[in-house]
Amino acid sequence: MVALYQVMAIYHFGRRGVCLYGGGYVEQERKTKNWKLKMLEQVVFYIFGAVLVTSAGMVVTVRNPVHAALFLVLAFFCSAAIWLLLQAEFLAIVLVLVYVGAVMVLFLFVVMMLNINLAPLREGFAGFLPVGLFVAALMLTAMGLIVSSDHVLPGLPPAAAQPPIDAANTELLGKTLFTEYLYPFEIAGAILLVAIIAAISLTMRKPAAQRTPKPEKQVVVKRDTRVRLVNMESASPPEKGDSGGLSQRSQGGKQGDNSD
Amino acid sequence: MFEYLFDAIRDGILAPVVAMVAPAGYESYTLYTLETLVKILAILIPLLLSVLYLTYAERRIIGLIQCRIGPNRVGFFGRRVWGLGQPIADAVKLLFKEIIIPTGANKRLFIIAPLLSVAPSLAAWAVVPFDDTLVLADINAGLLYILALTSLAVYGVIIAGWASNSKYAFLGAMRSAAQIVAYEIAMGFALVCVLIAAGSLNLGEIISSQSGSILHWFWLPLLPIFLVYFISGVAETNRAPFDVAEGESEIVAGFHVEYGGMAFSIFFMAEYANMILISVLTAVLFCGGWLSPFQGLPLIGAIPYISEPSILWLLIKTSVFLFLFLWFRATFPRYRYDQIMRLGWKVFLPITIVWIVVIAGMVVARVPPWFS
Amino acid sequence: MLENYLPILIFLVVGLGLGVVLFALGYFLGPHRPDSEKQSPYECGFEAFEDARMQFDVRYYLVAILFIIFDLEIAFFFPWAIALREIGMVGFWAMMLFLAVLVIGFIYEWRKGALEWE
Numbered sequence: 033m034v035a036l037y038q039v040m041a042i043y044h045f046g047r048r049g050v051c052l053y054g055g056g057y058v059e060q061e062r063k064t065k066n067w068k069l070k071m072l073e074q075v076v077f078y079i080f081g082a083v084l085v086t087s088a089g090m091v092v093t094v095r096n097p098v099h100a101a102l103f104l105v106l107a108f109f110c111s112a113a114i115w116l117l118l119q120a121e122f123l124a125i126v127l128v129l130v131y132v133g134a135v136m137v138l139f140l141f142v143v144m145m146l147n148i149n150l151a152p153l154r155e156g157f158a159g160f161l162p163v164g165l166f167v168a169a170l171m172l173t174a175m176g177l178i179v180s181s182d183h184v185l186p187g188l189p190p191a192a193a194q195p196p197i198d199a200a201n202t203e204l205l206g207k208t209l210f211t212e213y214l215y216p217f218e219i220a221g222a223i224l225l226v227a228i229i230a231a232i233s234l235t236m237r238k239p240a241a242q243r244t245p246k247p248e249k250q251v252v253v254k255r256d257t258r259v260r261l262v263n264m265e266s267a268s269p270p271e272k273g274d275s276g277g278l279s280q281r282s283q284g285g286k287q288g289d290n291s292d
Numbered sequence: 293m294f295e296y297l298f299d300a301i302r303d304g305i306l307a308p309v310v311a312m313v314a315p316a317g318y319e320s321y322t323l324y325t326l327e328t329l330v331k332i333l334a335i336l337i338p339l340l341l342s343v344l345y346l347t348y349a350e351r352r353i354i355g356l357i358q359c360r361i362g363p364n365r366v367g368f369f370g371r372r373v374w375g376l377g378q379p380i381a382d383a384v385k386l387l388f389k390e391i392i393i394p395t396g397a398n399k400r401l402f403i404i405a406p407l408l409s410v411a412p413s414l415a416a417w418a419v420v421p422f423d424d425t426l427v428l429a430d431i432n433a434g435l436l437y438i439l440a441l442t443s444l445a446v447y448g449v450i451i452a453g454w455a456s457n458s459k460y461a462f463l464g465a466m467r468s469a470a471q472i473v474a475y476e477i478a479m480g481f482a483l484v485c486v487l488i489a490a491g492s493l494n495l496g497e498i499i500s501s502q503s504g505s506i507l508h509w510f511w512l513p514l515l516p517i518f519l520v521y522f523i524s525g526v527a528e529t530n531r532a533p534f535d536v537a538e539g540e541s542e543i544v545a546g547f548h549v550e551y552g553g554m555a556f557s558i559f560f561m562a563e564y565a566n567m568i569l570i571s572v573l574t575a576v577l578f579c580g581g582w583l584s585p586f587q588g589l590p591l592i593g594a595i596p597y598i599s600e601p602s603i604l605w606l607l608i609k610t611s612v613f614l615f616l617f618l619w620f621r622a623t624f625p626r627y628r629y630d631q632i633m634r635l636g637w638k639v640f641l642p643i644t645i646v647w648i649v650v651i652a653g654m655v656v657a658r659v660p661p662w663f664s
Numbered sequence: 665m666l667e668n669y670l671p672i673l674i675f676l677v678v679g680l681g682l683g684v685v686l687f688a689l690g691y692f693l694g695p696h697r698p699d700s701e702k703q704s705p706y707e708c709g710f711e712a713f714e715d716a717r718m719q720f721d722v723r724y725y726l727v728a729i730l731f732i733i734f735d736l737e738i739a740f741f742f743p744w745a746i747a748l749r750e751i752g753m754v755g756f757w758a759m760m761l762f763l764a765v766l767v768i769g770f771i772y773e774w775r776k777g778a779l780e781w782e
Binding site for chain 3: 324325328329331332336386387388389390391392393394395396403406407410411412413414415417418419428429430431432436437439443456457458459466470473474476477480481484487488491492493550553554555557558561630633634637638641642645648649652653655656
């Protein structure tokens with residue numbers, strides 16, 4: 033449902049030549065491009081949109097949780113491609129980097145290693161139907177409002193004031209983020225700190241019995257602190273005859289040790 | 293030079309064919325797609341040949357380092373040419389081996405896993421600039437794209453380990469996932485340092501911002517980052533001494549223990565393509581890419597050709613880093629798992645964070661000769 | 665944007681296709697003589713016992729969560745690094761503040777022993 037919503041919204045913005053990046057929505061001039069490229073763009077959009085909606089549906093319906101997680105990966109990938117069509121270059125690649133490359137890895141870790149049996153979880157599935165229908169209706173209404181309204185977002189600066197689209201996306205984003213949106217940015221930093229602390233306090237069970245070797249201490253160890261060589265007289269003098277060779281050999285070993 | 297070649301292929305071979313075959317109105321699409329395919333093949337075929345002969349070079353070089361001979365028998369037409377036929381014989385042998393799919397395995401994911409591991413490692417090559425103009429997709433966010441694609445490499449490993457339904461495979465997959473994840477952070481911060489120094493995400497612009505002389509290359513102002521990046525690259529590709537994911541003496545072959553024949557060689561191909569990619573990227577980001585090391589030197593810099601930028605310099609630099617990969621494998625014993633995690637989180641991460649501050653300070657203060 | 669990224673899309677398709685072709689070649693050229701021993705999971709000569717997908721130490725999850733957080737921070741660093749020459753001292757000190765908060769988290773993590781492995 034969320035994916036469908038996203039597709040509809042994005043398609044709507046895209047068709048009206050509105051593009052999303054950085055701090056706002058930017059009107060885009062496409063008159064210079066020939067209509068063929070635009071057609072190709074639409075074909076690519078419909079392919080990715082179809083795959084996105086299908087895979088989002090599969091996330092909910094497939095039985096195997098690992099398959100569901102992988103379909104979610106596919107869904108993220110397709111929405112990244114659709115964002116690219118909207119010129120949101122940086123956001124699209126960061127979507128792949130953060131969601132596909134990091135968040136979904138955690139999902140897979142959890143799903144694979146917990147090895148959950150989902151059958152008991154599915155028993156009350158139909159009971160959630162009214163709530164689901166309500167949310168679906170809500171979203172449909174929101175979609176309809178967006179599609180039918182002329183003012184997508186009121187209070188936006190006029191399109192002409194915006195920089196041209198071909199300029200480096202990331203750089204513009206950086207300039208906006210670190211001038212206009214500085215305060216929210218610092219708050220994001222604080223939220224990430226909270227996330228670190230929360231993750232550690234939730235998962236660290238014990239203060240981990242430390243038996244880790246410390247290489248930095250191991251290297252500085254001197255022989256003298258560990259081994260002491262003592263010269264000792266043997267208790268009884270070695271007998272001559274068959275045991276002579278043995279004692280000679282062991283003495284030779286000792287001399288070798290001392291000369292090291 | 294190369295763009296003339298591609299133009300000639302397009303105008304001389306592709307355009308007439310397209311004019312005959314393609315449906316009316318779609319000529320430009322067909323021509324564009326075919327032209328892109330030709331360019332992709334121009335990257336892929338040399339790349340796959342390099343992968344093939346990198347395996348040969350690995351065995352020969354490690355053999356020499358360990359006072360052995362290495363493969364020297366298989367040649368062409370009854371002649372042994374230093375064993376140069378060996379990789380081709382290996383490939384043919386692997387082609388005719390049985391692909392076993394274990395009964396307990398998840399069949400679909402078992403087949404998808406090698407594909408997921410090879411596709412990103414090849415597609416990352418789309419943004420690598422081989423020359424001033426020779427790049428398939430000259431995108432603005434090139435470096436970001438590379439980072440995103442390398443972060444996808446972990447999927448092939450995890451899925452292979454899980455789908456095999458074998459304990460060794462699962463252990464290897466989990467180990468390597470945690471390891472890749474740890475080094476990716478260090479790698480990401482290292483790339484941020486390069487970005488601060490270059491001021492652009494486009495790989496071509498990163499190279500041109502290093503021009504001047506060998507001292508203008510980023511290895512000097514980013515010396516610790518240079519080392520961190522290359523070592524993280526070795527760890528990301530699961531190569532020795534960080535190869536606990538394969539660890540043949542402990543968990544046999546790790547995540548691909550159940551794979552045989554061509555299915556195994558797809559993983560193998562992905563690993564070697566990644567090795568070459570890391571080497572190229574190190575050359576591009578820290579060693580001036582296609583720039584000549586003799587540029588700007590008093591006497592030798594005046595000689596034509598030798599001081600000019602060329603794709604040959606990039607290839608030479610890449611080979612040097614590839615040699616380092618092999619040298620590492622011949623020299624270092626395998627790290628213990630806790631040591632690997634310690635190195636990634638407790639050594640590399642602090643180094644990169646400190647160096648971000650240093651290099652950003654240098655850029656803001658416009659320290660010559662790099663950032664003036 | 666599309667004209668820049670279309671080659672990449674084609675390259676991804678070609679890469680996947682190469683994998684599929686190689687796999688199919690190996691599948692059709694290689695022999696198929698399955699038997700139950702060959703298809704059982706490899707376990708160094710033992711009979712395979714239990715399910716291979718066992719539960720893992722919670723620290724693996726912790727590493728994954730920390731990875732997500734640091735990955736997000738990296739995503740913030742990228743636009744800053746590009747724009748640093750233009751946003752000047754203000755941008756520099758803004759990021760230093762952000763970095764300081766991050767370092768506090770990192771030190772906390774270190775002192776708590778979240779990075780220890782045995």
